[in-house]
Amino acid sequence: MNGINERDIHIFVDAVSNFFFHVTEEKVEIKTAYLLENDVPSATYDLTSYITLSGNFTGRIYFSAPRSMLTHLLLIMGEQVRDNDRLLDTVGEIANTISGNARKHFGETMEISVPISQETEPDWLKTVVSPHSYIILVKWKQYRASVVVDIQRAGQT
Amino acid sequence: MKLLIVDDSALIRSRVARILNDPRLKSVQLLGMAKNGKEAIMLFLQHMPDLVTMDITMPEMDGIDCTEKMIEIHPDCNILVISALSDKATALKALKKGARGFLYKPFSDEDLIAAFLELTSP
Numbered sequence: 489m490n491g492i493n494e495r496d497i498h499i500f501v502d503a504v505s506n507f508f509f510h511v512t513e514e515k516v517e518i519k520t521a522y523l524l525e526n527d528v529p530s531a532t533y534d535l536t537s538y539i540t541l542s543g544n545f546t547g548r549i550y551f552s553a554p555r556s557m558l559t560h561l562l563l564i565m566g567e568q569v570r571d572n573d574r575l576l577d578t579v580g581e582i583a584n585t586i587s588g589n590a591r592k593h594f595g596e597t598m599e600i601s602v603p604i605s606q607e608t609e610p611d612w613l614k615t616v617v618s619p620h621s622y623i624i625l626v627k628w629k630q631y632r633a634s635v636v637v638d639i640q641r642a643g644q645t
Numbered sequence: 646m647k648l649l650i651v652d653d654s655a656l657i658r659s660r661v662a663r664i665l666n667d668p669r670l671k672s673v674q675l676l677g678m679a680k681n682g683k684e685a686i687m688l689f690l691q692h693m694p695d696l697v698t699m700d701i702t703m704p705e706m707d708g709i710d711c712t713e714k715m716i717e718i719h720p721d722c723n724i725l726v727i728s729a730l731s732d733k734a735t736a737l738k739a740l741k742k743g744a745r746g747f748l749y750k751p752f753s754d755e756d757l758i759a760a761f762l763e764l765t766s767p
Contacts (some may be wrong), residue, residue: 588729
C-alpha cells in the first residue's frame with residue numbers, strides 16, 4: 489500500500505468536483521477505483537498534465553482530458569483563444585488547481601511542482617503510473633476525464 | 646491604478662485581464678503581464694504598478710519570493726495573491742511577505758472583482 493487512503497482520495501474528488509462546479513455551475517459524475525485492479529479501460533485522453541510532488545510526499549498527480557471537453561470549458565469561461573497551446577495551458581491549470589487545493593488537507597509539506605502538460609496517446613497513463621494508483625473518473629455532459637493519484641508519503645514504499 | 650498580472654498560466658492572465666472590462670474596475674489599468682517572478686520584477690521596476698495579481702507556483706522565481714522583492718522596492722504596492730495552494734500556512738507566508746490579499750483558485754469573476762474592489766477602495 490502506498491499510505492494514501494480513501495479519505496485522502498476524497499480530497500481530490502472534492503477538488504475536481506469543486507473545479508467543475510465553479511466553472512460550469514454543474515455537478516460532475518465521479519467514480520473512483522484502483523487503476524489496474526479494476527481493469528479500467530483507458531484513463532488517458534488527448535491532453536494530460538502532471539504535477540510532481542516533493543517534501544513529505546513523492547509521486548505525481550495527473551489530469552487527463554479530451555480536447556473537446558477543454559474547448560467547451562474555455563467557451564464557458566468566455567475565452568477567445570482556444571488553440572492547442574491554450575488547451576495545454578488549461579489542462580495544466582486544472583492539474584495545478586486540483587493539486588494545490590489538496591494542500592488544504594495534506595498541508596504545506598506537500599510541495600507541488602509547476603504542471604507539465606503534453607499530448608498523450610491512449611493508455612499512456614498505464615505505462616507511467618504505479619499499479620496501486622487511484623483513478624478518479626470524471627463525467628461532465630458527454631465528456632470524460634480522469635485524475636490519477638500516484639502518490640506516497642515520503643519514506644513509504 | 647496600474648495593474649501588473651503575474652501568472653505562468655496564459656488562461657489565468659487572460660481571465661484576469663478580461664475582468665478589467667467590468668465597469669466597477671474602470672480605475673484599474675492593465676500595464677503588463679509576466680509569466681514568472683523574474684519577468685515580473687523587470688516589469689515592476691520599469692512601471693512601478695500600484696496593484697499586482699501574483700501566482701505562487703511559477704518557474705524561475707515563485708510568488709512568495711517575488712512578493713518579498715516587490716514590497717522591498719515599493720512597500721505601498723497592493724499585491725493580491727491568486728493561488729490554488731489552499732493550506733493556511735502558504736496564505737500566511739504570503740501575507741507576512743507583504744501581500745494584502747489572498748484569493749483561492751478556482752475563483753469566480755465576482756470573487757476577483759470583490760478582491761480588487763477591497764484593495765483599491767480608499
